Structures are given as C-alpha cells and as structure tokens.
Amino acid sequence: MAKELDIAGMLEGYDKDKITIATVCSHSSLQIFDGARKEGFRTLGISVGERMKIYDAFPKAKPDEFLKVDGYSEILERTEELREKNVIVIPHGSFVEYLGADEFRKLALPTFGNRRVLKWESDRNKEREWLTSAGISMPEIVPNPEDINRPVLVKYHGAKGGRGFFIAKDYSDFKLGIDHTKEYHIQEYVMGTRYYLHYFFSPIKTEGYRTKNGVLELLSIDRRDESNIDEMYKLGSQEELKKMRVFPSFVVTGNIPVVIRESLLPKVFDMGERAVNRAYELFGGLYGSFCLETIVTDQLEFKVFEISSRIVAGTNPFISGSPYSDLMQEDLSTGRRIAQEIRLAVETEQLGRIIS
Numbered sequence: 001m002a003k004e005l006d007i008a009g010m011l012e013g014y015d016k017d018k019i020t021i022a023t024v025c026s027h028s029s030l031q032i033f034d035g036a037r038k039e040g041f042r043t044l045g046i047s048v049g050e051r052m053k054i055y056d057a058f059p060k061a062k063p064d065e066f067l068k069v070d071g072y073s074e075i076l077e078r079t080e081e082l083r084e085k086n087v088i089v090i091p092h093g094s095f096v097e098y099l100g101a102d103e104f105r106k107l108a109l110p111t112f113g114n115r116r117v118l119k120w121e122s123d124r125n126k127e128r129e130w131l132t133s134a135g136i137s138m139p140e141i142v143p144n145p146e147d148i149n150r151p152v153l154v155k156y157h158g159a160k161g162g163r164g165f166f167i168a169k170d171y172s173d174f175k176l177g178i179d180h181t182k183e184y185h186i187q188e189y190v191m192g193t194r195y196y197l198h199y200f201f202s203p204i205k206t207e208g209y210r211t212k213n214g215v216l217e218l219l220s221i222d223r224r225d226e227s228n229i230d231e232m233y234k235l236g237s238q239e240e241l242k243k244m245r246v247f248p249s250f251v252v253t254g255n256i257p258v259v260i261r262e263s264l265l266p267k268v269f270d271m272g273e274r275a276v277n278r279a280y281e282l283f284g285g286l287y288g289s290f291c292l293e294t295i296v297t298d299q300l301e302f303k304v305f306e307i308s309s310r311i312v313a314g315t316n317p318f319i320s321g322s323p324y325s326d327l328m329q330e331d332l333s334t335g336r337r338i339a340q341e342i343r344l345a346v347e348t349e350q351l352g353r354i355i356s
C-alpha cells in the first residue's frame, strides 16, 4: 500500500524545482507530455518496447527523455533511477491495466491521484457498493441468467475495453453466447445515449464549484467509438447476423467529442460530487481526473455503468481545450490540468494531498 511505501518520505527527498512528469508512452501520453511542458515541467516517457518513433511526428508532445523497458514489470525494477530524476508518475488506463492493479499499488514512485481507489475500482462489486451508496443510479443486475426477460449485457470480469461482452435478450441467447470458463455478471442493457464525463477534483483549489473537500470541475465529455457495435446496423438485424455467428462487440477504437444538454449539467455535477464525497468517506478521497461512464435515458435520467479514477483516453480530443474547459481557461486539456495541479501543490507545499 501507498503508506508502506513511504511516498511522503520519497517526496521529501525530491528537488521540487526539478520535478519530472512521467508516464507510459501510450493511451493519453501525448496530452500528458504536452500539458506538462506547457506548465514548465520536464517530461519522461516510459517506452515499453519500441514506442518512441511516433513522438517524432508530434514534436510538441515528445518527452524530454525516454526510459526504454522490455516489459511493464521492468518499471517496478527501475524506480530508483526514476526517483533520482524527481519523477511523479501520471497513471493512465493502459499503464494500470497492463502493469496490473496489484503491481501498480506496489510501484515505489510518487503517483498522481489516490492509489487506494484501485481496490474499489478494480472489483465490480466494490465499485457498485461505492457508487450506489453515494446515491448514484447504476444499471440493474440480473443475478440469474434464467430470469433474462429484456436486453442485458453480459460482462466478463476484468475484460479489457468491453472485449467479449455480449447482448442477450433471453436465456437461450445467453446460452448461445456465454463462455463458462470466465467469471461474468449480467447487467440490464440501458437504452439511451452514452456520455463519458471527464471530471477533475482538486482538494487544494479554493475557487470554483465548491464541495465538501475541494473544487469539482467538468473538463470535457466524449463518446467512444466501439467496434463493431457502432456500425453493425449497416449489415441488417442483429438476429440475422447472429445466425452467421457474427456478434456485436464493444472494443474501443476511438473517441468523439460531445456536449450534453445544458439543463443536465446540474445532474452531472451532483453525480461527480457524490462520487467524490463518498470516496473520501470510504478510502480517503478521489483527487485528480476521473470519469463517470453514463447512459442518459429518454426520461433524462443518468445510469452510471462504470467509473475510471484517472485520466481517460476520451479526453484526447481536447488537447486544445473543450467547450467546458474553455470557460475556465483557454487551451486547457486534462493533461495540462494535471500539471497545473502539481504546480499549485508544489507552490503551496501540499504535494502530499494529491500524490500517493
């Protein structure tokens, strides 16, 4: 756990004028490096294999230096040399997913955000406990497959990016699609429109949308492009396709910027506030960037089907800002906002409040 690692001790030994912002070269790294540079930080890209060349194509987002490793687990062995460079790590989805949540918890480097969230986020039951006890509405669970009498989504535990999920409308559909070798759960398929809400929570900022423990911001919203479900309609009915053993899949291939009806914004903030407040009660807080993955029904109600407690790739369309962040500051990406938070924490000697 973070405390056993003595992150506070590591930070004490850091030269605060020479902090380097580091992340793994993938996912949202272009935005993280670009944002860090705009806030005057040095940057370091951890390249798992040969990932470096692509940064030549995007010079403003090319890190100042690379650390090349052969596999994710090697990062755990190279922490000393990273600490010597006063590295603060920005976790993103690929970093945590491919290193593994358990290994990530052991990473002996100061990390942006609260790593205690991992225990609550990586277990679907605990995630549900957190959000529903916060008063956030989630899709219903169908405990017994024989009771399926409306569209449901069968989700495999730990599945990356929706891989292998399938839709069933009754028990025979379920039997046709299920892989019994994997753990799964069955969730009501919510009919509506998807919005992936990108928040930022600061425990140290004082101006803005104030909540119990700090200030909540909405930086942007995206919708994911998912293959092949998003284009499948072009081939006719899913029932017909099923006979040819073509099933919808939800693998993320890209992201589209969206805005939400303005009248829904109070609900957006209410949900974000609830998630953060409950996080402080349960495990000491949710600070930095996080995303609620939601579906809005035609009754204009939100159902949250997942939370991601770090920068999500859906923020990538907004390197130069979004219709929301533009109203706070121009040219403000999530990556840049993270760097700003670290800058503010350094200046006010509060790094311990945003790093774990």
Ligand code: AMP
Pocket: 139, 153, 161, 162, 165, 187, 188, 189, 190, 191, 194, 224, 226, 250, 293, 295, 305, 306
């Ligand atoms: P997840 O891995 O939970 O983020 O889900 C992958 C994708 O499945 C989402 O991006 C949605 O398109 C879809 N999805 C997940 N849960 C539901 C649900 N309860 N109802 C409808 N679609 C869902």
